[in-house]
Amino acid sequence: MKLLINIAFKNLFRNKLRTGVSILAVAFAVMVIVFTRGLLDGMVDSTYSLYIHYDTGHIKIIDEEYQQKQKLLSLNYTVNGLENKGLTEMQEDLAALDGIEMVVPRLKFGSAVSTEEELVKMLSWGVDGEKELAFTNIEREISEGRMVESGKREILMGSELLNKIDKNVGERVTMVYTTAFSSFQGATFDIVGKIESNLPLLNEDVVFMPLDTAQELLYLDDEVTELLLVTEDRNLTANYLPQLKNYLNQNGGNQYLVQTWREGSSFIQLLEMSEVIYNFIYVFLVLLASIVVINTMVMIVKERTQEIGMMSALGLKGSEILRLFMLEGSAIAVIGSFTGAIAGGILTYYLSGVGFDYSAAFQDIDVLMNPIIYPTFKFEHMLMAFLLGVFVTALTSIIPARRAAKLNPTEALREI
């Protein structure tokens, strides 16, 4: 075996350009895989976080009817407790369940502010400020002022929204809204904070106000439109569902719909599917690069036919000739994959700090996605791409190697 390794290694240098091109093809494919995985991972991870923070939680509890009316911001199908328990008691019970770390209530409704030119529509969220700070990354996005505090008639809103209504932090604004009883009313708020975010939802649409203030204005005492549950591990969310459903069933909460974050958004399901599809694309990419290696090796076998005949005459068995050529293919696979994994790692590491600005592409798409995507640099991505490159390329080199091993020695020796 040592003899074969020695010859295979030396053979790599027989035609440096050809070997170089083959190595480059494998390296390029592996580099693209490392980078694409990093990019997809960065995109998926940040998108999952955004959906969890601002839409689905780990588990979302809503009224069954509300699911259909969510877009209309209906206040007729709220979460208002159970048969013999109010919302506050229900929240306490939920928080006490195994694996549930926090219960985040939100009361979402439509509102508007009238300026001299137009009526600016907005999405008002009645929230528990402290819980929002603990659960989401909103604190990072507040560029001026602070989060709203309970008991006060105050709001926090995005810079784009502030521009539209021509107001600043510290000023007051009057908003109009429709109550749960469909009456049209108005209220004046202090603007206590400004959000500066890449996310259009936070920058242009949402207005945060204290939950108790929102409940008072809308006549929805101890009611919310949704409860978001935060669990210990988002990947194990499904494990916490049985006890949760059991609790709701036993307490007459059959009208409530319980959704995990994966079920809660079709975009997340789409992303998950795309991750699976990308795995096939990675294999396909390496296969493409392998074609270059196969082509190179077929040429090598053709060129060295007489040499193969001579080796066979000296007593080298078919299996040894197969091994000799597979070793040569594997060496190209290992060197190419290693180079590609390192190059991909360096590229991803660099871009993980700089990011890609996709804002133009996402402008008119209604998805919760950070328009600046930061690829994730992970050693495991490099390792996976390296192993995939080595495995697929080495395996495909069987094709030319078998051809060499099957050569008839007398015919091979006649070849010029």
Next chain:
Amino acid sequence: MALVKLVGLKKTYQQGKIAVPALRGIDMEIESGEFTTIFGPSGSGKTTLLNMIGCLDKSTAGEIIFDGHSINNLNNKELAEIRRHNLGFIFQSYNLIPVLTAFENVEFAIRLIDKHSKKERREKVMSLLEEVGLGDLASRRPNELSGGQKQRVAVARALIKEPKLVLADEPTANLDSETSQEVLEIMQKMNKELNTTFIFSTHDPQVMEYANRLIEIKDGMISREQRRD
């Protein structure tokens, strides 16, 4: 007992739908230590006969007995084993491995047998390279050697494992007469010193002069045979 015995050996190649007979029934015995030349015109079947004796090809009919054992029913792996341990080959176009040095090319043949230590191998290869006059050129690659030097490396490679039989297919065809003579003298010396059996195929009258047995082949059959003392 003859080292090689051929009984009614026939070989027919199929070229499309046409059957082309290359050997039409050869009966022959080669004794150990013989220095035999097979000669004849192009297409007479010399190389085919050498390939049959060298376990590189299988006959269509007849029997080949090598060292007392019939090889007719052996599979490719078993034939490779016989070549590896008992046969040496010298080719017209040298067929050295270009990425290996002269030393490594010779060493290649005994590394396949794997019964010597590294030190033993080194001593054996160097001593044989000295014998063929290439002691100083052991570290050169084939592209740094002349035709005669390459063929001497090939001779050393064929002899290094001390085979029972060396088959040489037109070994001097690419060499000038002076170099041919040098190479032939080396082979004759090895034949006498080591009692190695040589079978040549050739057109070259110079080669025939060295042989102690001449076999002429025409149209796939032995047409004449001559022994010399």
